[in-house]
Amino acid sequence: MILEQIAASTRKRVEQEKMERPLERVREMALEMTRAEQSHPAPVSLPSSAPFAPNPFEAALRKSGMSFICEVKKASPSKGVIAEEFHYKEIASDYERAGADAISVLTEPEYFQGCSMYLEEIHRQVKLPLLRKDFVVDEYQIYDAKLLGASAVLLICSLLKEDKLKRYHSLCGELGLAALVEAHDDGEVAMAAEAGARIIGINNRNLKTFEVDFSNALRLRRLVPKDTVFVAESGIRTAADIRRLAEARVDAVLIGETLMRAKDKTAALKELRRGYIL
Numbered sequence: 001m002i003l004e005q006i007a008a009s010t011r012k013r014v015e016q017e018k019m020e021r022p023l024e025r026v027r028e029m030a031l032e033m034t035r036a037e038q039s040h041p042a043p044v045s046l047p048s049s050a051p052f053a054p055n056p057f058e059a060a061l062r063k064s065g066m067s068f069i070c071e072v073k074k075a076s077p078s079k080g081v082i083a084e085e086f087h088y089k090e091i092a093s094d095y096e097r098a099g100a101d102a103i104s105v106l107t108e109p110e111y112f113q114g115c116s117m118y119l120e121e122i123h124r125q126v127k128l129p130l131l132r133k134d135f136v137v138d139e140y141q142i143y144d145a146k147l148l149g150a151s152a153v154l155l156i157c158s159l160l161k162e163d164k165l166k167r168y169h170s171l172c173g174e175l176g177l178a179a180l181v182e183a184h185d186d187g188e189v190a191m192a193a194e195a196g197a198r199i200i201g202i203n204n205r206n207l208k209t210f211e212v213d214f215s216n217a218l219r220l221r222r223l224v225p226k227d228t229v230f231v232a233e234s235g236i237r238t239a240a241d242i243r244r245l246a247e248a249r250v251d252a253v254l255i256g257e258t259l260m261r262a263k264d265k266t267a268a269l270k271e272l273r274r275g276y277i278l
């Protein structure tokens with residue numbers, strides 16, 4: 001099954017990275033970076049009603065109205081190569097100019113042709129909060145995400161047991177990272193909530209079969225607690241899709257392929273936003 005293959009290849013990649021730069025070193029550097037940030041906190045514009053002090057990624061998703069997380073992804077297992085010409089820094093800048101609220105950067109190399117360096121360079125290029133989109137199976141990747149400049153990491157319920165999800169979620173909190181906890185069905189939503197998730201993403205794509213069911217996010221909407229940020233992910237293509245999600249009180253959308261295939265990102269994002277006019 002593809003998800004197991006991705007997880008196995010990720011474990012191998014992380015073991016390799018640990019040989020080049022040991023866990024203890026990466027942990028110490030990430031903790032040091034967190035301490036430095038805590039003594040000089042960056043200003044984050046918070047909605048006055050926010051129940052907690054969120055990090056920049058969470059703040060971007062909690063703003064009023066629909067937030068757009070735009071994804072930088074060259075390829076995927078279901079679609080193969082999506083963008084032959086892949087100028088990742090320009091794509092990120094285009095998203096920023098187009099009014100994206102946050103950017104998701106695929107860093108998985110084997111199946112998505114991603115790279116950690118893309119995230120690091122995009123971090124230097126744009127001001128928007130960045131999500132490290134990878135398949136987290138080891139705490140090493142969370143420390144590393146911090147060092148690469150991510151504001152958030154993806155934690156996929158179907159890849160993690162309950163106790164690990166909880167541990168990784170609280171590690172994100174310790175490092176000042178937001179966690180987008182991804183669920184695909186009722187049981188995983190319960191697991192995400194139990195882990196204390198403040199941001200839950202419902203993936204319309206079944207990661208085991210690749211099947212995309214747009215109504216999945218709508219169906220699971222009511223299961224996600226009100227004060228939790230609700231993100232709809234995958235298969236979002238049109239302004240009409242955005243309208244249906246807005247009507248269901250979805251806080252944010254994560255869009256990859258539709259924007260990656262658009263030559264004019266500003267026009268594409270503007271067209272999608274038509275579905276949600278404040």
Ligand SMILES: O=C(O)c1ccccc1NCC(=O)[C@H](O)[C@H](O)COP(=O)(O)O
Nearest residue numbers: 076077078207233234235236255256257
């Ligand atoms: O996209 C895939 O084929 C895929 C296969 C297996 C695991 C994950 C996969 N994609 C990750 C994502 O969920 C998407 O990149 C993200 O939600 C954006 O989706 P889309 O807008 O449909 O590109």
